[in-house]
Amino acid sequence: MSTPVVSPSPDSHTFARPTEAVVRHLDLTLSVRFEEKKLIGKAVYDIVNQTGTDAIFFDTQQLNVEHVTIGAPEVATEFSLEPEDATLGRALKVKILPDTRRVTLYYQTTPDAAALQWLSPAQTAGKEHPFLFTQGQAILTRSWIPVQDSPGIRFTYNAHLKVPEALMAVMSAVNPTERSSTGEYHFHMPQPVPAYLIALAVGNLVFEPISERTGVYAEPETIEKAAYEFAELPHMLEAAETLYGPYEWERYDLLVLPPSFPFGGMENPRLTFATPTILAGDRSLTSLVAHELAHSWSGNLVTNATWNDFWLNEGFTVYFERRIIEALYGSDYAAMLEALGWQDLQHTVAELGTESADTQLKLALEGRNPDDGMNDIAYEKGYFLLRLLEEHVGRDRFDAFLRQYFADHKFQTMDTERFITYLQEHFLEAGAFDSLQVNQWIYGVGIPKNATKIDAAKFAEVDNFLHLWISGGVINKNATKDWSSHEWLHFIRQLPREVTSEQMAALDNAFHFTQSGNAEIQAAWYELAIRHQYTPAYNAVEAFLTEVGRRKFLVPLYKAFKETGQLSRARAIYQQARPGYHYVSQATLDQLLKS
Ligand code: BES
Ligand code: ZN
Numbered sequence: 327m328s329t330p331v332v333s334p335s336p337d338s339h340t341f342a343r344p345t346e347a348v349v350r351h352l353d354l355t356l357s358v359r360f361e362e363k364k365l366i367g368k369a370v371y372d373i374v375n376q377t378g379t380d381a382i383f384f385d386t387q388q389l390n391v392e393h394v395t396i397g398a399p400e401v402a403t404e405f406s407l408e409p410e411d412a413t414l415g416r417a418l419k420v421k422i423l424p425d426t427r428r429v430t431l432y433y434q435t436t437p438d439a440a441a442l443q444w445l446s447p448a449q450t451a452g453k454e455h456p457f458l459f460t461q462g463q464a465i466l467t468r469s470w471i472p473v474q475d476s477p478g479i480r481f482t483y484n485a486h487l488k489v490p491e492a493l494m495a496v497m498s499a500v501n502p503t504e505r506s507s508t509g510e511y512h513f514h515m516p517q518p519v520p521a522y523l524i525a526l527a528v529g530n531l532v533f534e535p536i537s538e539r540t541g542v543y544a545e546p547e548t549i550e551k552a553a554y555e556f557a558e559l560p561h562m563l564e565a566a567e568t569l570y571g572p573y574e575w576e577r578y579d580l581l582v583l584p585p586s587f588p589f590g591g592m593e594n595p596r597l598t599f600a601t602p603t604i605l606a607g608d609r610s611l612t613s614l615v616a617h618e619l620a621h622s623w624s625g626n627l628v629t630n631a632t633w634n635d636f637w638l639n640e641g642f643t644v645y646f647e648r649r650i651i652e653a654l655y656g657s658d659y660a661a662m663l664e665a666l667g668w669q670d671l672q673h674t675v676a677e678l679g680t681e682s683a684d685t686q687l688k689l690a691l692e693g694r695n696p697d698d699g700m701n702d703i704a705y706e707k708g709y710f711l712l713r714l715l716e717e718h719v720g721r722d723r724f725d726a727f728l729r730q731y732f733a734d735h736k737f738q739t740m741d742t743e744r745f746i747t748y749l750q751e752h753f754l755e756a757g758a759f760d761s762l763q764v765n766q767w768i769y770g771v772g773i774p775k776n777a778t779k780i781d782a783a784k785f786a787e788v789d790n791f792l793h794l795w796i797s798g799g800v801i802n803k804n805a806t807k808d809w810s811s812h813e814w815l816h817f818i819r820q821l822p823r824e825v826t827s828e829q830m831a832a833l834d835n836a837f838h839f840t841q842s843g844n845a846e847i848q849a850a851w852y853e854l855a856i857r858h859q860y861t862p863a864y865n866a867v868e869a870f871l872t873e874v875g876r877r878k879f880l881v882p883l884y885k886a887f888k889e890t891g892q893l894s895r896a897r898a899i900y901q902q903a904r905p906g907y908h909y910v911s912q913a914t915l916d917q918l919l920k921s
Contacts, residue, residue, distance in 0.1 A: 335478060335631035335741040338692040339465050340385055341408070341417030342474035347375045347382035349474050350518075352483040358528055360456045360490060363437035363444045369471055371429045378424035384431070385468035385475040385521075387415030388439050393432040394420050400430055413695045414465070418472050431472045440909040441466035443586060449906055450529065450584050451547040451602075455492055457529035459583055459599065461592060461908060464633050464696040467521040478631045478739045480518035487511045487526070494531040496543055496581060498523055498594035503533040503541075517575060517595065518737055520629055525594035527581055536560060539573075544582035548602060552582045555605050555612065558654060562616050565653035570623050570646065571729050574736060578619060586875030588908040590614050593621030593643075601876050603845035610811040611846060613651050613663055620646035623732050631741035633696035637687040638740050641708015642728075645716075648709070658784055662812040664713075665782035669819060671706035671773065678703070680772040687711065687768045688742045697910065711767045713778045718762060719753070727753045742768060785816050792820055801836045811846050818850040830860040840866045849879040856886035871899050875907045877914055884918055893919070 342348070349371045356367035373382060386407065394405040408417040420429055435442065445457040460470055468475040487495045491509040494502065499515035515524075527543075534553045535541040537560035544552045559580070567573055579597050582605070591614050592599040598618040604611040624642035644667065652660035678684050678701070687707055689699040716724040730752065740748075746768070750759055759765075766774050787805070794800045806813075818839070834840050839851040840863040848870055855863035871883060887896035900919055904912055 335635075335739065335744075337476040337478055337632040339414060339633055339696055340474065340476035340479075341383045341414065342385060342476055342479060343379075343383050344474060344476070344479050346377050346379040347373055347422065348479060349373050349481050351481050352471075352473070352485075354471065354483060354485040356485070357488045358458060358490070358495070360444065360458070363442075365435040365439075365442075365470060367433070369431045369433070369473070371431070373422070373427060373429055375422060375424055375426055380421060380423070382420050382422050382426075382429060383474075384418040384420070384472045385415060385465070386418045386433075386472045387466075387469040388436045389469065389472055390434045390436065391418055391431060391472060392434065395430045396420075396422055396426045396428065398428050403429075415468050433472055435470050438909075439469040441469045443908040445529075445584055445586060449586055451545040452530055455530040457527070457584055459527040459529075459587065460525050461588060461599075461910060462522040462524055462594075463592065464522060464700065466910075467524055470526075471521070471524065473521045473524075475521040477520045477522060477629050477633070480520050480629070480737065480739075482518050483513075483515045483524065485511075485513040485515075485526075487513070487528075489528045492530065493528050495526065495528045496531060496597060497527075498525040498597050500577075501533075501543075501579065501597060503535075505531075515595070519595055519626070523593070523595050523626060525592070525597070525599060527583065527599065529584075531581075533579075539563065539576070540578050540580075542580045542582065543597070545584075548582055548605070551605050551607070552580070552602075555607070555609055556580055556615060558609065558612065559615060559619075561654055562612075562619055562650050565650050566616075566619055566623070566646070569649055569653070569725060569728075570732055573622060574627055575622055578622065580615065585873050586906055586908055588875055588877050588910045590876060590878060591618040593618045593625055595622070595626050603874060603876055603879070606811060606844045606846075608810075610844070613647060616650040616654075617643055617647040620650060627737060628732055628735040629739045631739040631744075633691050633699070634689045635741045635745075636689065636696070636700060637704040637708035638742065638745060640704040641687070641706075641712060644705045644709040645712040646728075658782075659810075659812075661780070661782040662784050662810075662816070664709075665780045665785055666812060666815060667706045667709060668780045669816075670702045671710065674702040674706070675773060682771060685771045685773075697913075707767070707773065710773070710777045711764070714762060714767070714776065715749075715754070715764075717778055718758060723753075782816075784813060788813050788816050789820065792817060796822065799832075801832070803836060806837070811844055814844075814847050815850055818847065818854060821854060825854070825858060827858060827860050830855065830858055831862065834860075834862070839863075845870075845874065845876075845879065849883065853882050853886045856883060856892065857890055859890070859892075868899055872903045872906065875911050877911045880907075880911055881914060881918065884915060888918065 351372040353370040356365045396403045404421040406419050410416045441460045447453050450457050489495045489509045494505045495511040497513045499513035531543045532546050533543050534549050540559045542552045575596050581599050587601045590601050604614050620643045625639040630639045648660050691699045791805050842848050852867045884896050
């Protein structure tokens with residue numbers, strides 16, 4: 327394994343000072359206490375004191391650090407928790423010696439730790455056992471492990487967990503496939519990872535293999551549906567390797583979480599965490615799996631050095647995701663995803679404002695919560711820049727470039743400026759760099775005019791159908807029988823703003839959107855229903871908002887209430903639903919619905 331390097335890019339979202347003293351390996355021992363909603367244990371770090379400094383700094387948030395030692399055998403040392411920063415938490419300063427190579431931190435988490443969601447049995451599929459999961463990205467890992475929490479600092483880890491005997495524990499590491507009778511689990515993560523990629527889940531889980539290298543973890547009630555939905559995963563993995571080089575993490579498994587999981591997916595190495603809202607029953611929402619899988623290269627292998635460079639993680643991943651999808655399902659299918667992405671981008675730019683600094687690819691998040699800058703700009707503007715480069719040099723050259731990029735920087739970090747230098751040195755002559763306005767794309771606001779024009783043939787058919795319906799009330803069901811989630815999403819998004827309740831009802835009668843089992847269709851339809859006060863859908867809307875905690879779905883729905891004079895209804899639903907959401911969704915919605 328290559329030696330972890332200290333990122334040369336300063337990260338304003340950590341208190342760590344890795345150029346002085348840096349962690350190389352973590353040995354974590356934790357007891358998981360559901361009754362108290364607490365983790366209790368210790369973090370033992372192998373460190374390198376690079377400058378002979380007398381202190382090492384860690385990030386903490388909401389943690390109780392009880393005792394700190396250095397060396398082996400352990401000797402107590404002085405430590406202090408610095409004053410709290412509302413966004414970053416508290417620096418933990420530990421006194422060390424020039425030759426200190428080990429630091430041991432004894433600590434406990436608190437019940438409201440931001441990364442952790444403690445679910446009651448009622449919030450699970452089986453309704454019998456509690457469930458715990460973590461969400462580390464961007465800067466939440468510090469709320470369950472005292473850690474140098476910067477994407478530029480990588481380390482290997484081992485973990486020893488004690489959980490209730492009825493439950494199984496899994497991590498972003500080498501995982502068990504069966505429940506241990508003692509409730510004890512030992513994990514090993516041989517590849518160095520940044521803190522945001524450390525993850526843990528504990529629940530009534532079972533494992534189902536899909537292929538030699540892939541499989542799925544879920545509650546017993548969900549496992550069969552999950553195994554069906556993800557049957558094409560091995561082909562995705564093969565397609566990804568064919569495109570951009572060997573998969574470096576040995577296994578790729580998926581964990582299907584309860585519906586309160588705040589994201590669609592999270593690329594925890596070796597074990598992607600996924601929302602159950604992609605279990606549509608027809609494999610139509612698995613581009614999300616392609617996305618998280620792609621992060622095994624862009625993000626996990628080559629990691630954004632700071633959260634200002636987030637587009638290097640997400641933009642590359644969206645590009646890679648669409649290439650995997652194209653390899654499996656063809657270019658007509660991939661073009662639909664691209665067109666939906668373009669719509670998302672237009673929408674986000676309109677919301678932020680074309681002059682907003684948050685529409686730049688390179689962000690300036692110092693003094694802010696990194697979460698505030700993480701929107702579709704990184705994903706879709708990032709995608710369209712790479713698409714432009716691809717178009718300019720041709721696929722073969724672009725693919726060779728990306729393969730080389732991943733090989734040259736694996737297990738390292740990348741920031742925007744080094745990427746530009748690499749691009750110029752290995753790929754793009756100065757004339758092209760200027761004529762394509764790469765600097766404008768990265769440091770400028772809005773969407774440059776030379777963005778690739780999108781043309782999804784399958785959506786032309788949808789537009790056609792829509793036109794017939796609007797102009798003459800014709801609903802030709804036969805024309806829609808082969809539509810996937812994507813055509814339906816496009817259809818719902820393109821419905822005219824002035825659609826009436828009668829028209830909504832006619833569509834609902836024909837296509838049963840309100841009762842759809844497809845969360846993407848539900849979310850799009852419910853937003854429309856709220857905006858048009860189509861009340862026959864309101865019970866379903868409320869049930870959806872109470873069941874699902876995925877922020878991407880929640881925000882547009884609550885916002886639609888708010889923007890159409892229905893704020894009190896939104897608040898009433900939120901009051902009921904909020905305890906079932908993870909901290910990241912709560913934080914966003916508290917802001918949106920505050921008085
Ligand atoms: N890494 C992200 C999720 C994330 C981003 C968590 C920022 C915390 C902070 C993940 O890869 C992702 O992008 N998930 C998307 C799905 C994807 C298909 C666009 C999501 O959760 O919706
Ligand atoms: Zn992503």
